[in-house]
Amino acid sequence: MSKGRAIRRIVVLYDNIEDLISENDRRCDGDGDDNATPEQDRLQVRYIALNNALPWFHRRATDLEYEEYIHMLKKIRQGADSARGDDTSKLKGLVSEWVNRELKPDPPLDREDKHCHGFVSDACGRLLCPTEMDWNNPNVRAGIRDRTDGHIVTEMSWPSFLYLGYTADANNLEEGLFKSKLLIQAYKAIFTSPSSAKEVAGDGDGANIIEHNKRAKKDMFGKKVKTHVAQIINMQKVTPRSIAYVSCQLQFALSSVTSWRSIDGDFDYVQFWNNVVDFFEKAPGRVARCNVDRLLVWWTRYVIYHVKTSSTKLCLPYNI
Incomplete structure (x- = not known):
């Protein structure tokens, strides 16, 4: 839970972490950013800021099983809001x-x-x-x-x-x-x-x-x-x-x-x-x-x- 405490402070005040991840996944799946909306561009910048704040996040998210991944996101979100x-x-x-x-x-x-x-x-x-x-x-x-x-x-x-x-x-x-x-x-x-x-x-x-x-x-x-x-x-x-x-x-x-x-x-x-x-x-x-x-x-x-x-x-x- 403590790992997420930086997110609201230096990444984004309100957005759900899942929204940032979804936008990055969309781009990684080949949709690219040529036709991205301004809000999608914002989400991607925030995803980059998230990884700068938590350098281990992307690798850890990739390695975990689904249930473990969901549990990690829950703990990070609790830490951020706390x-x-x-x-x-x-x-x-x-x-x-x-x-x-x-x-x-x-x-x-x-x-x-x-x-x-x-x-x-x-x-x-x-x-x-x-x-x-x-x-x-x-x-x-x-x-x-x-x-x-x-x-x-x-x-x-x-x-x-x-x-x-x-x-x-x-x-x-x-x-x-x-x-x-x-x-x-x-x-x-x-x-x-x-x-x-x-x-x-x-x-x-x-x-x-x-x-x-x-x-x-x-x-x-x-x-x-x-x-x-x-x-x-x-x-x-x-x-x-x-x-x-x-x-x-x-x-x-x-x-x-x-x-x-x-x-x-x-x-x-x-x-x-x-x-x-x-x-x-x-x-x-x-x-x-x-x-x-x-x-x-x-x-x-x-x-x-x-x-x-x-x-x-x-x-x-x-x-x-």
Whole structure:
């Protein structure tokens, strides 16, 4: 079951593993990809990502008897969904704490009760508000809450919580995108540790994280024990799919929805995940490709390697 825990985090958030396998089998049977639909192409890319995450999967699936194969898929699926649930539970309280500390809503967000999150809350509403709308405008707030024409919030707009300072530049909507403190805190809480997320919040001097890594537990043979998710899944760099995963988890944590679903009112989580992945993996043109590559390098340096190497307070640079 533990083998599947990486799938929702770095492969695909919702698709069944069987659908990925079926598409790969279809192509292997000679149907090819000349007439493939965009969704079939997506499934094939996800199958490749699955094999990158679980290098043993294809060989093992080929060698097993049918009943063993079905049992393996069941365990992998359970591990994948269990990890997503664990991350959701972890962020439920943490995100409330972070928002309360940074935005100081009155009344503060309840760690346990999400019914007063979402657009009911001014703080959550500001963070969930699409960048092209002005949450500070009372008419906009009322329109979003009442879902009036022109104020419908969908997955086709970037929410403010993705931006540095939670504010977008109307003349350059990519400036500061995917660099918000809240997003990086959530990413660290899932992939490194809640304590490293605390350092992003500026609540420590960084020394406790570095010392923790230096004094990583030793097993009886003196080997270093892997201590967090990024190490366990051998994650050497931040990936587009992991950012998409955390973006969806954060959207859910800020919302008033209490259980996972693919669609929340007018907001489609599947398409939102696709939009984030496509921003990185389907950047249009050389300049856009260079920009997203630099952004991913920035993420890797300040989320993965900064935790390993820095001995000072973790500060987020405002420019790539």
